[in-house]
Amino acid sequence: QQQVKQSPQSLIVQKGGISIINCAYENTAFDYFPWYQQFPGKGPALLIAIRPDVSEKKEGRFTISFNKSAKQFSLHIMDSQPGDSATYFCAASRVGTDKLIFGTGTRLQVFP
Amino acid sequence: EPEVTQTPSHQVTQMGQEVILRCVPISNHLYFYWYRQILGQKVEFLVSFYNNEISEKSEIFDDQFSVERPDGSNFTLKIRSTKLEDSAMYFCASSEAAGQAEQFFGPGTRLTVL
Numbered sequence: 001q002q003q004v005k006q007s008p009q010s011l012i013v014q015k016g017g018i019s020i021i022n023c024a025y026e027n028t029a030f031d032y033f034p035w036y037q038q039f040p041g042k043g044p045a046l047l048i049a050i051r052p053d054v055s056e057k058k059e060g061r062f063t064i065s066f067n068k069s070a071k072q073f074s075l076h077i078m079d080s081q082p083g084d085s086a087t088y089f090c091a092a093s094r095v096g097t098d099k100l101i102f103g104t105g106t107r108l109q110v111f112p
Numbered sequence: 113e114p115e116v117t118q119t120p121s122h123q124v125t126q127m128g129q130e131v132i133l134r135c136v137p138i139s140n141h142l143y144f145y146w147y148r149q150i151l152g153q154k155v156e157f158l159v160s161f162y163n164n165e166i167s168e169k170s171e172i173f174d175d176q177f178s179v180e181r182p183d184g185s186n187f188t189l190k191i192r193s194t195k196l197e198d199s200a201m202y203f204c205a206s207s208e209a210a211g212q213a214e215q216f217f218g219p220g221t222r223l224t225v226l
Contacts, residue, residue, distance in 0.1 A: 032212040043116070043203050043217030044155065089155060098143060098210055099168055102155040 002027060004092050006103030013110050019077040021106045023090035026071065030092040034100070035064065035075050038087045047088070048075070080110045114138045116218035118204050124224045125194055133189045133221045135204030144187045145205040145215060146179065148172070155203065161187065162210065194225045 005024045013019045023033075031052055036044035050057045050064040050073065057064045063076040077084055090103040117136045125131050137144050146158040160167040161179050178190045187206075191198055201222050205215040 034214075036217075041219065043205070043219050045217065046214045049214075093212055097168060098145065098160050098207065098212065098215070099157045099170070100147075100155075100215065101157070102147075104154045 002101055004090055004101050004103040006090050006106060008106060009104070010107040011109070013080045013108065015080065015082060015110055015112050017080050017110075019080045019084065019108055019110070020074055021088050021090070021108070022072065022074045023092075023103050024070075024072045025092050027092070027094065028071070029094040030101075031095050032093045033064070033066065033073050034091050035062075036089045036091060036102075038089065038105075044089055077108075080108075082110045082112055084108060085110050116204055116206055116216050118202075118218040118221050120221060121219070122222045122224070124226065127196055127225055128193050131191050131194055131223065133191075133202050133204075133223070135187045135189070135206075135218055136185050137187055137204065137206030138208075138216055139185070141206035141208050141216070143167075143207045143210055143213075144179075144181070145207075146189045147203045147205065147217075148200040149203065149220075150197075150200045158189075158202075167210075191223075194223075196225050199223055199225045 034049035035047045037047045038044045048059050052068050061078045066073045088106045091100040119134045144161040149155045159169045159173045176192045201220040203220045204218045207213045207215045
């Protein structure tokens with residue numbers, strides 16, 4: 001119930017392509033869904049976040065799509081660049097807590 | 113740009129020893145967190161701290177763990193008697209507000225228990 005399942009574990013994309021990472025959850029009390037980006041040797045950094053009252057949020061090349069009925073959300077990176085190569089974590093939390101439940105992470109490699 | 117800092121970057125200790133991991137949160141932040149990431153696994157919540165009290169803790173955060181804000185800038189995680197399974201990367205985070213405000217993470221301390 002508390003888990004967030006993330007796939008794929010790793011992803012290789014060519015420069016200019018679209019990277020898609022998927023997450024699914026069980027707990028319907030979750031109402032905040034951030035995505036974090038982590039470069040080697042650094043801590044996770046917030047990339048973009050969404051709440052379930054919208055189905056999509058876009059910031060630059062990064063878009064979150066949210067499907068409340070399916071309890072799934074995904075990160076789309078358009079025009080992927082080598083500088084996007086990092087590990088991406090989806091996360092979730094519910095009202096009344098700041099505790100983030102993280103997915104298992106996706107290692108993205110973008111090749112020129 | 114303000115950032116969360118952590119020291120040391122790598123700590124090696126013998127099983128049964130006490131370790132203290134240190135964090136300096138962003139200066140105007142009031143909410144503080146510790147997470148850990150065992151190698152190859154997901155990031156896991158340990159504890160949240162506000163107004164000199166623990167707000168929430170996970171089942172991982174047992175009596176071996178404690179947190180403290182000893183002064184106006186540092187936030188520490190103490191592990192009293194380390195076990196092999198405590199080996200992990202420990203991340204400190206801070207946020208300006210509660211209610212799902214952005215949490216800013218430090219670079220982590222890699223703890224290796226031998």
